[in-house]
Amino acid sequence: MERKVRVRFAPSPTGPLHIGGVRTALYNYLFARQHGGDMILRIEDTDSQRFVPGAEDYINESLKWLGIKIDEGVREGGKYGPYKQSERRDIYREHVKMLLDNGKAYMAFDTPAELEEARATRPNFQYDASTRMSMRNSLSLPADEVKRLLDEGAQYVVRFKIEPGRDVVVNDLLRGNVTINSSVLDDKVLYKSADDLPTYHLANIVDDHLMEVSHVIRGEEWLPSAPLHVLLYEAFGWGDTRPDFVHLPLLLKPDGKGKLSKRDGDRLGFPVFPLEWHDPKSGEISSGYRETGYLPEAVVNFLALLGWNPGDDSEIMNMEELIKKFTLEHCSRSGARFDFEKGKWFNHKYLQEVSDEKLAEMFVPILKANGVNPDDYGMDYIARAVGMVKGRINFVKDLWDQAKFFFVEPTEYAAKDVKKRWNADMPRIMGELVEELKKAPDMTSNVLEQEILGWIAENGYHTGNVMNAFRLTVVGECKGPHMFDITELMGKDETIRRIELGIERIKPAE
Ligand code: GLU
Helix, strand or coil: CCCCCEECCCCCCCCCCCHHHHHHHHHHHHHHCCCCCEEEEEECCCCCHHHHCCHHHHHHHHHHHHCCCEECCCCCCCCCCCEEECCCCHHHHHHHHHHCCCCEEEEECCCCCHHHHHHHHCCCCCCCCCCCCCCCCCCCHHHHHHHEEEEEEEEEEEECCCCCEEEEEEEEEECEEEEHHHHCCCCCCCEECCEEEECHHHHHHHHHHHHCCEEEEEEHHHHHHHHHHHHHHHCCCHHHHCCEEEECCCCCCCCCCCCHHHHHHHHHCCCCCCCCCCCCCCCCEEEHHHHHCCCCHHHHHHHCCCCCCCCCCCCCCCCHHHHHHCCHHHEEECCCCCHHHHHHHHHHHHHHHHHHHHHHHHHHHHHHHCCCCHHHHHHHHHHHHHHHHHHHHCCHHHHHHHHHHCCCCCCCCHHHHHHCCCCCCHHHHHHHHHHHHHHCCCCCCCHHHHHHHHHHHHHCHHCCCHHHHHHHHCCCCCCCHHHHHHHHHCCCCHHHHHHHHHHCCCCEEE
């Protein structure tokens, strides 16, 4: 019988979620939704040393912002809870006991100093079948000694007793069978009595089993742990219900050389975190996609295509389409180069889908920050201005550069345009243009255009020169949307005022 698809995203709250982790969460989500399955969010916080306050909220907020919906988790609840590992101590204790009772694990009393000594004095020391009998553990020590140590309250760890010389096969749905000999594995620590907590390996396996996880989809960095996990499933007698593994390829630096790091982002000016992160210890602030001005839909689309392709040439796909199209078969096995310019392109594309009215609302705080009172213009004016320039923006914040002239008159005029377009005749010709405008009955773009072009022709002026000088006075430089669309929105009085200001202020280049 086909088992129900149940996947989990299992981050450790040790800091902000990296963009690679977000991609892992997204692939899990797409896979779950496509198969009508469940998406679990499990917080793996058994490493108390590395716990960072705020990280769990950050994870939740990030997934919410991106539209990755969780079916079962700390906030959502669910019948397999608790979903935070630090709240599952009893469960782990019980499972550690199972392994100790059936001889698959043992207690080790070696102190940190003794381990240090072993590492320092024996070449390539590894705690395993070849060395364990020379160490202090429940296999090497007499039973009464072990009992005495426990009665005394000595601290110990529980280690997995790995049988050497076995080929362990990890069946990865992306990579096929990956075989590793058990002799290279060490007797991993599964539990520490000092903090009464399991390590990642034990907690992860026990939870995947108890939560009936069907597919473990995670980053490639976890592939080396997979043979150990396979052996743990066997040790518990759960080999038959072991989840399928999928180890996703790394996200690579933009030049393709090596793993993407925060430093690449700092160096090249792009975020590697979904949301801005304020480090509680150092106070350092790391930029996030949200605060940089990305739309969540664009980030999702961009990330989906880093390591997966739809099998055709579609690029713009919203969450719904991604869910329909996603397949593990089309996930790549090799690393995906992090092309952040492509990320901007996606944002540009998604911004074009946002209505002018909505974009205008997003622009309001930026207007205010630049000292413009939106009420002086009204939302309709702002929306029309935004509509004219949105084709030129990658981010909402770019609207200011592109549309500020709709709100503030130019105070400077681009030197190279002045040089090219403003000769000694221009003040006079612009003066005539003012008179034409005063007479114009209608500022509607195409009507005024006819009229002004007619006037230019009648006088034998050069269209390009006159129109560019006109633009220079109104916009401050020779670029921007269609000139007569601008003047239609600005209105007659403001257009005339700006031409007159230009005549006064622009000095012909020598
Ligand atoms: N807690 C691990 C992490 O931080 C989970 C790895 C896994 O998915 O098994 O990514």
